[in-house]
Amino acid sequence: MADVPSDAPEHCPGTSSDQAGKTSACQGCPNQNTCASGAVKAPDPAIEEIRLKMTSVKHKILVLSGKGGVGKSTFSAHLSHALASDDSTEVALLDVDICGPSIPKMMGLEGEQVHQSGSGWSPVYVEDNLAVMSIGFLLSSPDDAVIWRGPKKNGMIKQFLRDVDWGEVDYLIVDTPPGTSDEHLSIVQYLSSAGIDGAVIITTPQEVSLQDVRKEIRFCEKVKLPIIGVIENMSGFVCPKCKNTSQIFPPTTGGAQRMCEELNLPLLGRVPLDPRIGKSCDEGKSFLTEVPDSPAAMAYQSIIRKIKDYCSHSSIKGSVTVDLE
Amino acid sequence: MDTSERGSLDQVKHVVLVLSGKGGVGKSTITTELALAFRHSGRKVGILDVDLCGPSIPRMLRVGKPEVHQCDAGWVPVYADPQQQLALMSIGFLMEDPDEAVVWRGPKKSALIGQFVSDVAWGELDVLLVDTPPGTSDEHLSVLENLRKHKVDGAVLVTTPQAVSTGDVRREITFCKKTDVKILGIVENMSGFVCPHCSECSNIFSKGGGEELAKLTGSVFLGSVPLDPLLTASLEEGRDFLQAFPESSTYTAISDIAKTLLSNLES
Known part of the structure; x- marks a missing residue:
């Protein structure tokens, strides 16, 4: 570590x-x-401490993609909102994108600060049952850059897992930065004893994105992290005026569907481009409640149902082994 | 000329970083198109791709996966054109299997970047563009540390219009200030989409955020590049968009940005 x-x-x-x-x-x-x-x-003693801490967390889901800007944070935010729409479900959203935290803005929590309590850092609550933690809450200004090399980022992630007072949680959603490097290795290693239900992989349809996502899938195989499925985001754009669909990011190599067939992975769904999604994110609102009957919102809901199903059937044994490096 | 005794960047006139705090905003796209535009205006250009976990440039220039050769002066870059006006170095050339993940922590990434900066025999170049991964971490610090010995003209920052992206780019601006890198300008990418069926313009990722950010931070606004399926498709196939679609408004946008940048560099 x-x-x-x-x-x-x-x-x-x-x-x-x-x-x-x-x-x-x-x-x-x-x-x-x-x-x-x-x-x-x-082995880092923190792994055992994190295991103990995580005994109160039922399901842990990572949101991954090799490629940046494909919608990891957007999906993480909406998955959290959707799960928390059931008042009896406790949801926690952890942002481990240390250098580019988008979650505070998307959740409408920009400018919020973390408080220290006797039992650790208190996350910031959007609603009673939706807790959020991000390095964004530790910065004094939105201009602050976190210019850190790997080891410092890892230390932060460890603190997020070990020192945040999450309480009883049904779902912990972890939003990650792009790539297959420090943050990814750390989150998987630190959660290795606690167990991860699986990863949701996000891609856009074009090959330039898929080629990075294949690497991320290879990463999951290497660290034996189960893959819940793949989501194709920004999949076609319906013109609001003439209703014709354009492939802005054309699936020249068959898109996520072909990749999933080749790699034998479930395709959880496709979400079309909708300008209202980006707008909701900028305003810190949930697109799912803003425009619930849009095709994109329905696609999200269907994907989220599949993830819930997966989690209710998954029996994590908590033995993700990592022997890299 | 024998360059083995001297730094590999000695004959490189200008070094420009392409940065963005945010991923997927088009750093590699802008890098590729700028390089092509510079080459069309008769310059010798190099691209150094330091995105180690997700190298995109080799595909965007359709150079395949040639073997990287050694010469006395170091690694010979891969040329994207027969005239050898566009040179390229990327980790993509060093991987056996294109799907293999580079699961490396910082120190290993830094070591490779050090080699990329010091050991590639670029020869004579007018401009070397350095394409970076998102963030403000190991790759960025290492590439700067290594380039310091030479000279960095500055950085072009790429953003998409929406606040979630400009927010990350603000952090990148802070990074540039802290590390003393001059900001050559901001490019707004994915700015508006014109429906090919009815010509209605939809601002899928909002509009104007890049220009606003430039004003807010007192930086030069280089221009905006629209979302254009022809551009994404060209990059997918590794086709030279600027050569294929000289009539399009995207062409005008890109060449104007390239012109401004080049004249700023060479003035």
Whole structure:
């Protein structure tokens, strides 16, 4: 686990890196000898602490995509809204996109701050049963850039999982940044003992996106993370005036459907482009309640039903093993 | 000329980063189109793709997966055209299997970027464009750290119009200020979609956010590029959009941006 002691220098490779204690940055670090001895390569005790913390969380779902800007945060936000529309369901939404947190804005929580309580950080509540946590709540201004290398991002993710007072939760939705790097490895590793129900993969129809998404699927296979299914977002645009459909992001290689057939994965559904989705996100509202009878909202609802079904049948054993690096 | 004794960027006149806090806003698209536009105006251009987890440029220029060769001066870049006016380096060329995931943490990514910056034999170039992944993290810090030894003219920031995207780009602007990178201008991508059936313009991702952001932050607004299925399709097939559709308004938008940028660089 790439982890950085608070007194480590800026370029600390992380205590569990092969380079721990050996890089030029390690010269003069008070932890150099410990790191070089390999003593810290034992499993991170935080994994066990997180397992205990997560015993009050029934289902954990990751929202992933190799590609950026395909709608991960939009989907995460709407999945959370939809699940929380049932008053008896407790939902938590965790944003682990450390450098580009979009969730606060999409949930209408921009400018909110996290409070410290006796039992940890309190998440910010949209409704009584919908809690949100994001690094956005820890920044003092919307211009603040989080210019962090991997180890610091990992430390933050660990804190989000271990130190946030989530309470009793039915669904924990984790929104991720694009790629297959620090954040993804960390969230999977930290939740390895607690168990993850599975990942929802988002793509857009064109090959430039699918080629990155295939890598993300490969990542899931490598870390043995089950895939709940794939969602094709921005799938066609219906002109509000003439009602003709245009393929703005053309599925030149058969889109998500062909990819799912080839990789034997369920296609959960397709969501068309609708200018009102982006607008709702900018205003921090739920598109599903703003325009409930639109084709896009109906597509969302059908996908969300499938995810709920999946979770009610999934029996996580909590043994996602990660032996990368 | 023998470049082995000197830095691989010594004969590169201008270095421009293409940045955005947000993913999927068109960094690679804008990088590719700018490179093509520069080449059409007779410049020698290079693209360094430092998006290690999701390299898109090789597909967008349809260079396939050629082997990267070594020469005395370092790695020979891949040329996208027979005249060798457009050079390219990407991790996409180093992967055996295109679907393989690069599951790397920061330090490993930084090491490769260091090599990309110092070991590619670009030769003489008018402009080197550096395409980046979204965010403000390892890749960005490493590429800057390594380029510092040479010279970075500045960064072009790409955003889509909606607030969720401009919000991330504001953070990227802070990144540029903190790291002393000059902002050469902001490009608004996916700005409006003109229905090919009825010519009605729909602002799918809102409108004007890029220009507003430029005003707010006192940056140059380079222009907006509409959502154009012909452009997305061209990039899918690796076709030169600028050559194929010189009549389209998207063509005008892209070439105007390229012209402004180039004259700012060369003035």
